[in-house]
Amino acid sequence: MTTTANTTVPATKRDPKEFASPLKPIWCPGCGDYGVLQALYRALGSIGRPAHEIAFISGIGCSSRIPGYTTAYGFNSVHGRALPIAQGVKLANPDLLVIVAGGDGDGFSIGGGHVAHAIRRNLDLTYLVMDNQVYGLTKGQLSPTSPKGLETVTSPLGSLEEPINPLLYTLAYGAGFVAQGTPADMPGLTALIEEAIRYPGFAFVNIQSPCVTFGQEEQQIRAHKAHLRPLAKLGHDASDQLRALDVARSYGKVLHTGVLYRRPDPPPTYERLVRERQAALAPKAVDRLRLLDVFLQK
Amino acid sequence: MRELIDGSAAIVRGALDAGCDFFAGYPITPASPILMQLLRELPKVGGVAIQAEDEIASIGMCIGATLAGRRALTATSGPGLSLYSENIGLAIMGEVPLVIVDVQRLGPATGGATTVGQGDVQFVRWGTGGGYPVIALAPSNVQECYSLTRRAFDLAERFRCPVFLLTDKELDMTATTVEIERYERPPVRAREVLAGVARSAAGAADASVAIADPPPYRYEPADRVSPVAQYGGDTLVRFTGSTHDERALITKAPAKVAALNEHLRAKIEEHADEIELVESDLDAGARTLFVAYGVTAGALREAVDRLRHEGRAVSALIVKSLWPVPERALRTALLDVDRVVVAELNHGQYRREIERLAQGLEVRGVNRVDGELITPEELMEAAR
Ligand SMILES: Cc1ncc(C[n+]2csc(CCOP(=O)(O)OP(=O)(O)O)c2C)c(N)n1
Ligand code: SF4
Numbered sequence: 001m002t003t004t005a006n007t008t009v010p011a012t013k014r015d016p017k018e019f020a021s022p023l024k025p026i027w028c029p030g031c032g033d034y035g036v037l038q039a040l041y042r043a044l045g046s047i048g049r050p051a052h053e054i055a056f057i058s059g060i061g062c063s064s065r066i067p068g069y070t071t072a073y074g075f076n077s078v079h080g081r082a083l084p085i086a087q088g089v090k091l092a093n094p095d096l097l098v099i100v101a102g103g104d105g106d107g108f109s110i111g112g113g114h115v116a117h118a119i120r121r122n123l124d125l126t127y128l129v130m131d132n133q134v135y136g137l138t139k140g141q142l143s144p145t146s147p148k149g150l151e152t153v154t155s156p157l158g159s160l161e162e163p164i165n166p167l168l169y170t171l172a173y174g175a176g177f178v179a180q181g182t183p184a185d186m187p188g189l190t191a192l193i194e195e196a197i198r199y200p201g202f203a204f205v206n207i208q209s210p211c212v213t214f215g216q217e218e219q220q221i222r223a224h225k226a227h228l229r230p231l232a233k234l235g236h237d238a239s240d241q242l243r244a245l246d247v248a249r250s251y252g253k254v255l256h257t258g259v260l261y262r263r264p265d266p267p268p269t270y271e272r273l274v275r276e277r278q279a280a281l282a283p284k285a286v287d288r289l290r291l292l293d294v295f296l297q298k
Numbered sequence: 299m300r301e302l303i304d305g306s307a308a309i310v311r312g313a314l315d316a317g318c319d320f321f322a323g324y325p326i327t328p329a330s331p332i333l334m335q336l337l338r339e340l341p342k343v344g345g346v347a348i349q350a351e352d353e354i355a356s357i358g359m360c361i362g363a364t365l366a367g368r369r370a371l372t373a374t375s376g377p378g379l380s381l382y383s384e385n386i387g388l389a390i391m392g393e394v395p396l397v398i399v400d401v402q403r404l405g406p407a408t409g410g411a412t413t414v415g416q417g418d419v420q421f422v423r424w425g426t427g428g429g430y431p432v433i434a435l436a437p438s439n440v441q442e443c444y445s446l447t448r449r450a451f452d453l454a455e456r457f458r459c460p461v462f463l464l465t466d467k468e469l470d471m472t473a474t475t476v477e478i479e480r481y482e483r484p485p486v487r488a489r490e491v492l493a494g495v496a497r498s499a500a501g502a503a504d505a506s507v508a509i510a511d512p513p514p515y516r517y518e519p520a521d522r523v524s525p526v527a528q529y530g531g532d533t534l535v536r537f538t539g540s541t542h543d544e545r546a547l548i549t550k551a552p553a554k555v556a557a558l559n560e561h562l563r564a565k566i567e568e569h570a571d572e573i574e575l576v577e578s579d580l581d582a583g584a585r586t587l588f589v590a591y592g593v594t595a596g597a598l599r600e601a602v603d604r605l606r607h608e609g610r611a612v613s614a615l616i617v618k619s620l621w622p623v624p625e626r627a628l629r630t631a632l633l634d635v636d637r638v639v640v641a642e643l644n645h646g647q648y649r650r651e652i653e654r655l656a657q658g659l660e661v662r663g664v665n666r667v668d669g670e671l672i673t674p675e676e677l678m679e680a681a682r
Contacts, residue, residue, distance in 0.1 A: 021509060023547070055529050057362070060539075067536065068548070071509055073529040074536040075365065076548070077358075078388050084355035088362025088370075091346045092320060093530055096366065117351040278344050285342035 016045035021071050032209030032221065033063050033130055035183025040070065040128075043193035047097070054097045057086040059111060061103035062137045063130035063209065072099075080111030083118045083127070090123045094271040097197065098124075104131040108164045109144040119173040119202050124269045126196045127204045129166060132211035133219055140214035147252060150216070167248035167260060170204045171241065176263035177203035178244065180256055183210075184224035188257055195259060201266050208255060224255060231258030239264045299478045305443040305470035306331035309399060309463070310339065312447025313371050316486040318397070319345035320368035322359035324352055324378060327411045328467040329401040332373040353381035357398070361385060364394050365537060366529040369451060369489070373399035376418050377408060379425060386460055387426035390562060392537040393515065395454035395461075395489065395526070397447070402466040402592075404643075404669050413669030414467045416592055416643035420650075422462045423621050430559075431566040433573055434462035434621040438595035440474045445482040446575075446618065452486045453573060457565055458523050464620060466643070468593045468671060490525040493532055509534045510545035517544060517557040520564035567622060574624040577616040580631055581606070584613040586681050587631055589652055590641040591617040594672050598641060601677035612681055623651045632656050639664060639680045641672050 019041045027033050044054070054072035058064035060079040067074030073096070077085050086100045107115060107129045118125065134152065135141040141154040144164045151158050170178050177199040181189035189207065196203035210220045217223065236258065237243055244261035268276075309332055313321075321340055323333040333349065340347040346363070350356040353374055360370035374382065379400050389396050400422060404415035422434050433453050437443045443465060450461040492514060514527035514535045527535035540548045541555045549555065566573075577595075579602060580587075590598040595616040602614045615631045617624060632638065638656050640649040641664040649663045664680050666672050 051534060052530070055366070071534060073365075073534055075362075075392075076536070076538045076540065077361075078384055078539050081354060081358045081385065081388075084350065084358030085362035085365075087355075088320070088322065088359035088364075089366045089529060090362075091348065091359070092363035092366035092368045096529060113351065114355055117355070274341070274346055277341050281342045282344065285344075 012048045014045045014048050014050070016041035019044045019051065019070050019072070021069050023068050025065070025069050027062060027065070028213045030212040031062065032132065032183050032211070033066065035186060036063075036128070036130055036189070036207055036209050037066060037069055039183065039186055039189040039193055040066070042190045043197060044070075046194050047197055049097055053095070054099065055086075055089050057082045057089060057098065057100050059102040059106040060137070061106045061135070062211075063101060063103040064106055066101045080106050080109070081114070082106065083111060083114040086125055087118060087121065087123055090125060090271060091274065094124075094275065099126045099128065099197070101128040101130070103136065103143075104129060104133065104145040104166070105135050105143045108166055108169070112144070112164070115170065116173045119170060119175045121270045122176065122201045122267065123271055124200055125202055126193075127202065128193065128196075128207060129205070130207050130209035131166060132209055132215050133163075134211050134214045136211045136214060152214075163252060165248065165251045166204075166206045167251045168245065171245055171248055171261060175204050175261070176201045176266050177259070178248070178261045179204070179259045180206045180208065182208040182224045182228060182255065182257060184221045185228060185230070185257055188230065192259065195262075199262065199266065201263070201269050228255045228257050231256055231260065236260075238262045300475050301478055302473050303440055303476055304331075304473045305437070305440050305465055307335065308440050308443035309373075309447045309465070309470070310335040312444040313397070313451070314339060314343065315483070316369070316448045316451035318369045318371045318451065319343065320360060320363040320370040321345070321347040321372065322350045322356040322363075322370070323373050324350055324356050326375045326378050328403055328471050329373040329375050329378070329399065331470065332399060332401070336371070353378040354385065357382045357385040357389070360396055361389055361392070361394050364396055369395070371397045371399065373401065375401050375403050376405045376421070379418060379421065383426050387428060388539045389460040390426065390428075390430050390432070391539050393458040394537075395458050397450045397454055397461050397463060399463045399465065401470045402464065404667065410669045412467065414593065414643060414671060415667070415669070416466060416594065417647070417667070418464065419620060419642070419644065419647040422464060430562050432462060432621055433457065433459065433566060433619070434464050435575065436464045436591045436618055436620050437469065438577070438592055438616050438618060440469070440476055441481050442618065443469060445484055448486050449484045449575070452484065455487050455489050456523070456572075457569070458526060459566065462621075464592065466593050491531060492525040492527040510536065510547065513544040514546050515542075515544045517561040520557070520560045521568045522561075523565050570622040570624070571626060573619050573622060574627055575619040576624050576627040577618065578627060578631060579615070580613040581611040583611040585611070585635055586637045586639060587613040587615060587635040588639050588641065588677065588681075589615050589617065589648070591620060591648065594641050594643060597672050597674045597677055601674040601681070604674060605678055605681055610681065617648070620648070625655060628652065628655050632659065636660060637662070639677070641665075641677055643667065643672065
C-alpha cells in the first residue's frame with residue numbers, strides 16, 4: 001500500500017477502464033448516474049491509485065449502487081449510514097482512499113445528522129452526492145432537496161417544505177472543500193471529482209444527476225446544458241469562504257458548477273491527529289496490553 | 299492477591315486483553331464508564347476510540363473498522379440498543395465480527411437511567427428485522443465480566459457475527475473485591491483472514507487482486523464459516539446488506555437466497571453446544587431447580603447456600619450463554635425436578651424459554667421491575 005494522504009500519491013495515471021467492474025449498471029436508460037460513473041472512472045484513472053487501495057462506501061438508493069460498478073473494495077450498506085461506516089474504515093486503515101457516495105435522500109434526509117459530524121471531524125473522505133431532488137429507488141417520493149411546491153406521490157398537493165441547501169449546509173458546518181457539478185459537463189465533473197479526492201480532508205461534491213424517470217423537466221441534462229454557470233468563467237475566488245456562501249445561496253435557482261470553496265490552509269486530518277497521538281503515547285504503553293498478565297507477574 | 303474493581307473496568311481489561319483495537323460509543327448511563335476508559339486506554343496501544351454523534355454512527359463505525367481489519371467493541375444501554383437495531387442486522391448479514399455490550403437499565407424508554415434491570419433479554423435476541431440467531435453472554439459477577447468479554451471476542455471471530463455481552467447497571471458500576479488469581483482467561487482466536495493470490499511488491503500487484511476472487515463467503519455446507527475478506531486484503535471484497543451470493547453479489551434467485559439465509563441460521567444454531575456456558579450446581583435429591591443469570595445469580599448462589607445449610611436439597615443453574623438457549627444443559631438439569639423457579643429483573647422473559655423445555659413441570663417466576671435487586675430471602679421463600 002502506498003503513502004498516507006490522498007494527495008501524496010504517485011502520479012502514474014491508469015486506464016479508467018481498470019475501474020469498471022464486470023457488473024452492468026441497471027439504472028434507467030438516460031439516468032444521470034451513468035455520467036457520474038464515467039466521470040468517476042476517469043478521475044480515478046488520473047489519480048492513479050490501484051483498485052486495491054480504494055474503498056467505496058454507499059448507503060441505499062439508485063445512486064448508492066455505484067460501488068458495485070467499480071473495481072475496489074466496496075459496501076452497499078444501509079440507507080443513510082455510509083458516512084459513519086466510511087469513517088470507521090478510514091480510521092482503521094488511513095492508507096485506503098475512501099470514497100462515499102449516495103443520493104440526496106440518503107445524505108440529507110435519513111443520513112443528514114451524520115454529515116455535520118463527518119465535516120467537523122475532517123477525515124480525508126470524498127463525499128459524492130447525486131442530487132436528483134427526488135427519491136429514485138423507491139419511485140418518486142419527495143426528497144429533502146425537492147423544491148417547495150413540488151407535486152410527488154408523497155406530496156400530492158405540492159410540498160409545503162423548503163428544501164435543504166446541500167451547498168450552504170456543508171459550507172456552514174465548515175467543510176474545507178465544496179463543489180457542484182453535473183454530468184451535462186463531463187470534463188468539468190471529472191476534474192471536480194479528481195480535485196475533491198486530492199483535497200486532504202473532507203471534500204463534498206454535490207452532483208446534479210438527473211432522474212429521467214421521476215425528475216422534473218428543468219432538472220434534465222438538456223436543461224442543465226442550457227443553464228449551467230461555470231464558476232471559473234464568473235471569476236469566482238474559491239479561496240474565499242464568504243463568496244462561496246454567497247454563491248451557495250442561489251442553489252435551486254442558478255446551476256453553478258465548479259469549486260465553490262477550497263480551504264487554502266487545510267488543517268491536519270483527524271486520522272493524522274490520531275496517529276500522532278498514538279505515536280506520542282506508545283512509549284508509555286504496556287506492551288500490547290496483556291493487562292492481567294502484567295499484573296499477575298508483578 | 300486482591301483488587302477492588304467494577305464490571306466496567308473488567309470489561310475494558312477483557313477487551314484490551316482480547317486484542318480489541320477499535321471502539322466507538324455514545325455516552326449513556328450506565329455504559330459510559332466503558333467509553334471513558336477506552337478513550338483513555340486504546341490510543342496507548344495503537345487503537346482508536348471515538349465518541350460518535352449517536353448510537354447509529356457508533357455501531358456503523360465499528361462495522362467499517364472491522365471490515366478494514368480491526369477488532370471492534372461498542373457499548374450502550376437499552377435506549378442506545380434501540381438505535382443499533384438496523385446495523386445489528388447489517389452486521390449479521392455482512393457476517394461482521396463485533397462485540398456489543400448492553401449494560402441494562404430499567405426500561406422502557408429512558409426508564410431508570412441509574413436503576414438496574416434485565417429487560418433486554420428478548421430484545422437482544424430479536425432486536426433486528428428478519429429474526430436470525432444471535433449469540434449473547436451474560437456475566438454473573440465481575441470476574442466473568444472479564445472472562446466473558448474475552449469469550450465474546452473469541453465467539454465473534456469463530457462465528458463471524460455480532461456477539462452481545464449482556465450486563466447491567468449493578469454489575470458494571472459496583473466495585474467488588476476480586477481474587478486476581480480467580481480470573482479465568484479463555485483463549486481468544488486470531489481472525490482468520492481470507493488469503494488469495496499473493497500480491498507482488500509495489501503497485502504491479504493490482505492485477506492479482508480481483509473482485510470477489512476468491513469468494514468472500516461459502517454456504518456449503520450451510521454451517522461453514524469462511525475466513526474474513528478484509529479491505530486491504532487479497533480479494534476486492536464487497537459487503538452488502540442485501541441478499542447476496544457467495545461472491546457478495548446481490549441476488550434474488552430463490553435457491554441462492556435460501557442458501558444464504560440457511561447459512562446464517564445453521565452456523566450458530568447447529569453449534570449451540572460449542573457456545574453453551576452454564577454453572578450447574580445440581581443436588582441429587584432436589585425437587586426444585588432455580589434458574590438465574592447476570593446479577594441475579596449472586597442472590598441465587600447465596601440462597602442455595604443458605605437453604606442447604608438448613609438441610610434442604612436444591613439445584614441451581616446459572617445461565618451464562620443466554621442465546622442460543624443452552625438446551626442440553628437445561629434438559630439435564632430439568633430431569634429429576636418437579637418445579638423450576640426462574641429469577642429475573644423483568645416480567646419473565648427468559649422464563650418463556652424454560653417453559654418451552656419444562657413441559658409438564660411447574661414453572662414459577664421471581665420477578666422484580668422496581669429497580670431493586672431480587673434478594674436471597676425472596677428466592678428462599680420461593681423454594682418453600
Ligand atoms: C431505514 C430505511 N428506510 C427506508 C428505506 C427505503 N429507501 C430506500 S432508498 C430510499 C430513498 C432513495 O432516494 P435517494 O437517497 O435520494 O437516492 P436515489 O435513489 O434518488 O439515487 C428510501 C426511502 C430503506 N431502505 N431503509
Ligand atoms: S429511477 Fe431515476 S435515479 Fe433511479 S435509475 Fe431511474 S433515472 Fe436513475
